[in-house]
Amino acid sequence: MNENEHLPPATPKKAITYASYLRVDELLALQSPVSDPPEHDETLFIIIHQVYELWFKQMLHELEKVKRDFRENHLYGAMATLKRCRMIMKTLVQQLDILETMTPTDFNSFRERLETASGFQSAQFRAVEFMLGYKRPNMLGFHEPGGPGQALLQHHLQMPSLVDCFYAFLIHRGYSIPVELLERDLTQPTETNAQVQDALLDIYRTKPDLANLLELMTDFDEGLQEWRYRHVKMVERTIGHKPGTGGSPGADFLRATLFKPVFPDLWAMRHRL
Ligand code: HEM
Incomplete structure (x- = not known):
């Protein structure tokens, strides 16, 4: 027997730990309150954002995965991921x-x-909207x-x-x-379309497996409106x-964003069901 066979490696590899894998030290160093003297609630405000x-x-x-699943005709993959999206929402x-x-008073x-910092400047929130089809090119001007x-x-x-x-x-x-939808200007928001609504109606009436997908999309849309x-x-x-703080009139501005679906056809045809 070769006596070197059972020796540990000469320079042991550093084991991955909870902290190193998740980069916990870096993560916990990312909260920098600006209030002076420190205000208790600012930590919550930073962490929650x-x-x-x-x-x-x-x-x-x-x-991104749901988009891929749709393009590749994977119904169950799209449904599983949409379920996850709904839970995140x-x-x-x-x-x-x-x-x-x-x-x-705490906030004041x-x-x-x-x-002038505001959630209005969240690029990722805007990217979620764009990805869902609620595109507005003028939003780029705020970045x-x-x-x-x-x-x-x-x-x-x-x-x-x-x-x-x-x-x-x-x-x-x-x-x-x-064809006008297939060749549309991709930088513009989704618009309702009567022919798509007819297809959705047919799905609800004749294809229960696909109808489940439509219900999941409706759940997700309702969740975003609820947020x-x-x-x-x-x-x-x-x-x-x-x-x-972002310079808008505040609640009045936000009220104007309510009740706008990202999947408008799913809502526009429901009275026909
Ligand atoms: C005390 C807590 C909060 C207050 C008072 C507040 C206030 C506001 C106001 C007034 C606006 C309108 C834009 C402006 O003029 O600033 C806004 C927009 C926004 N806020 Fe908040 N916000 C709070 C918490 C949050 C949190 C926790 C998030 C999570 C990311 C968030 C995300 C957003 C987003 C995404 C917008 C843009 C909405 C849109 O354009 O449709 N906000 N917020």
């Missing part, structure tokens, strides 16, 4: 409960220090020219949206999609009629 950004990152990752809504434990103690936020939005503005990929899926399943509603109510109770 950071957590939202992480979930937005995950959501973009998952929606529910978590995004629920997290607002935590922030609502912060009173207007450090609000001025935020200067630093040449910066990573603008690059992300530029990318999603030009790519087919999830709805465009859904049209490809409907074609795989034997439905015809009007918008809960965010407006939180804003109203926290800052009332004050303008936003």
